[in-house]
Amino acid sequence: MDTSFLFSGINFNRKKFAEDFARFEGKKETHDKAYKSNSVENRNSGAEELEGSKPAKKRKRTAVVSEQVEGFNVFKSSNSASASATTTEQEDNGHLKSKKEMNRRIERDALLRKKHNIHISGSNVPSPLQNFAELSSRYESESYLLCNLAELGFKEPTPIQRQAIPVLLSGRECFACAPTGSGKTLAFLSPILMKLKRASKDGIRAVIVCPTRELASQTTRECKKLGKGRGFNIKLMTKELLKSADFSKMPCDILVSTPLRIGFAIRKKKLDLTRVEFLVLDEADKLFELGFVKQIDSVVKACSNPSILRSLFSATLPDTVEELARTIMHDAVRVIIGRKNSASELINQKLVFAGSEEGKLLALRQSFAESLNPPVLIFVQSKERAKELYKELVFDNIKVDVIHADLQQTQRENAVDNFRAGKTWVLIATDVIARGMDFKGVNCVINYDFPESAAQYIHRIGRSGRAGRKGEAITLYTEEDAPFLRNIANVIAASGCEVPSWIMALPKMKRKKHRPARDSISAHPKDDQE
Numbered sequence: 001m002d003t004s005f006l007f008s009g010i011n012f013n014r015k016k017f018a019e020d021f022a023r024f025e026g027k028k029e030t031h032d033k034a035y036k037s038n039s040v041e042n043r044n045s046g047a048e049e050l051e052g053s054k055p056a057k058k059r060k061r062t063a064v065v066s067e068q069v070e071g072f073n074v075f076k077s078s079n080s081a082s083a084s085a086t087t088t089e090q091e092d093n094g095h096l097k098s099k100k101e102m103n104r105r106i107e108r109d110a111l112l113r114k115k116h117n118i119h120i121s122g123s124n125v126p127s128p129l130q131n132f133a134e135l136s137s138r139y140e141s142e143s144y145l146l147c148n149l150a151e152l153g154f155k156e157p158t159p160i161q162r163q164a165i166p167v168l169l170s171g172r173e174c175f176a177c178a179p180t181g182s183g184k185t186l187a188f189l190s191p192i193l194m195k196l197k198r199a200s201k202d203g204i205r206a207v208i209v210c211p212t213r214e215l216a217s218q219t220t221r222e223c224k225k226l227g228k229g230r231g232f233n234i235k236l237m238t239k240e241l242l243k244s245a246d247f248s249k250m251p252c253d254i255l256v257s258t259p260l261r262i263g264f265a266i267r268k269k270k271l272d273l274t275r276v277e278f279l280v281l282d283e284a285d286k287l288f289e290l291g292f293v294k295q296i297d298s299v300v301k302a303c304s305n306p307s308i309l310r311s312l313f314s315a316t317l318p319d320t321v322e323e324l325a326r327t328i329m330h331d332a333v334r335v336i337i338g339r340k341n342s343a344s345e346l347i348n349q350k351l352v353f354a355g356s357e358e359g360k361l362l363a364l365r366q367s368f369a370e371s372l373n374p375p376v377l378i379f380v381q382s383k384e385r386a387k388e389l390y391k392e393l394v395f396d397n398i399k400v401d402v403i404h405a406d407l408q409q410t411q412r413e414n415a416v417d418n419f420r421a422g423k424t425w426v427l428i429a430t431d432v433i434a435r436g437m438d439f440k441g442v443n444c445v446i447n448y449d450f451p452e453s454a455a456q457y458i459h460r461i462g463r464s465g466r467a468g469r470k471g472e473a474i475t476l477y478t479e480e481d482a483p484f485l486r487n488i489a490n491v492i493a494a495s496g497c498e499v500p501s502w503i504m505a506l507p508k509m510k511r512k513k514h515r516p517a518r519d520s521i522s523a524h525p526k527d528d529q530e
């Protein structure tokens with residue numbers, strides 16, 4: 001294995017230190033074994049490559065005890081014969097004791113990670129949290145945060161919170177992939193609040209970018225709840241703010257925005273992000289898609305503080321995004337909960353053949369007539385189809401509403417609020433609310449239109465089965481969708497749900513996106529609709 005990356009930036013004379021180098025090689029092997037046994041995903045050692053591929057930047061970091069620090073310590077001592085000669089017995093004992101303690105800690109961490117299905121890669125990964133109380137005992141959190149967590153009813157950290165919070169608190173960048181509804185928002189919000197400590201007038205210190213306005217608004221609300229009583233200025237980048245705010249004077253500790261709005265503010269309103277200490281890209285894979293990547297690039301560039309901590313969170317993080325992320329992150333720790341890119345195991349998933357477009361409407365009507373267990377969320381592939389299906393269901397005397405990008409902001413907000421409040425039983429939606437939206441009690445998600453990708457499927461159905469609750473997902477398909485069944489069936493089977501064997505035997509589809517032109521939903525002739 002090529003180890004040259006370990007020495008990038010150091011003028012190391014290999015010839016002169018050949019003996020030491022050979023010894024180090026031996027040590028490294030031992031270390032690698034320890035590293036493997038500590039549940040590090042070796043297949044995904046991207047974070048390590050990342051560290052080596054770029055010269056280390058000067059950054060203020062909190063020291064963390066770690067497996068790898070141990071490796072380097074041993075290297076140092078074996079390098080110096082005279083030093084070892086003068087080592088006293090007392091020092092030896094001390095060293096042995098701390099080594100034992102460290103081994104115990106490594107073992108404890110590994111067990112905790114195994115219990116919670118936490119997989120990590122990267123060097124010097126801090127111990128996962130045993131409980132929220134450790135925020136105070138290990139990281140000196142102010143009491144307001146623990147009070148707020150208790151008030152929100154959060155007793156135990158979720159797996160992603162157990163590992164991602166210590167990673168960010170120890171000053172490390174984080175690349176995190178955890179199932180939908182598993183508490184990723186709190187995993188990035190709490191370290192930010194803890195690190196910022198208190199409100200200041202020194203300019204924006206944290207930026208959170210979310211792909212949709214609804215999600216940005218929800219994240220702002222969660223942030224305010226968690227930071228309650230601390231006086232932080234937490235701002236959502238709204239259209240009004242964008243129009244009227246004087247950003248140079250606006251007190252703001254944490255700014256939450258969509259990529260388009262923050263991109264506009266950087267270009268046209270001279271938004272100063274040079275003091276930003278934390279940048280979170282939530283639903284990161286979406287943000288790296290073509291429509292957003294230019295804005296994200298401008299945000300990353302504008303956040304020019306050399307000690308910035310960047311983190312990426314999502315339930316789906318494809319390898320291509322990881323590769324792209326490596327170009328902007330350094331010394332990152334990769335945290336994966338369960339299997340990467342998989343659906344929440346709390347959701348009972350079914351595929352239902354409906355034959356044709358007409359058959360889909362019949363199937364939906366029939367299932368609602370037999371039993372309607374609200375709240376139900378129905379996804380369709382376009383705003384036109386959302387409007388069409390809405391018109392159909394309104395006739396059926398169902399408390400139904402619709403949300404898509406053609407509606408005004410207040411209409412979109414009302415649709416979400418009414419659904420949350422139980423005033424609406426069925427919400428028809430395009431993918432504007434497929435990501436990140438937290439509707440606590442959604443009993444069933446119906447994919448009326450077959451999702452265009454496995455990632456889209458995972459996010460859509462992830463609106464149910466959240467925060468430990470069970471959920472259901474029904475995906476209707478027609479002949480047209482059949483060639484793409486296998487992609488979704490793989491996700492369903494991987495999360496433990498049954499899939500007919502003939503579907504699993506279908507060939508895999510190379511082209512990943514599926515968005516066919518579909519027949520109109522309407523059961524009425526066009527003229528009848530007006």
Ligand SMILES: Nc1ncnc2c1ncn2[C@@H]1O[C@H](COP(=O)(O)OP(=O)(O)OP(=O)(O)O)[C@@H](O)[C@H]1O
Pocket residue numbers: 153154155156157158161178179180181182183184185186314315435436437438440462466467
């Ligand atoms: N420690 C906890 N204990 C109990 N509930 C929690 C805890 N942390 C978060 N939650 C709740 O879990 C729900 C889902 O959290 P969140 O919206 O952060 O999920 P997510 O992982 O970001 O999902 P998505 O991938 O869909 O965005 C929320 O209602 C949140 O309040």
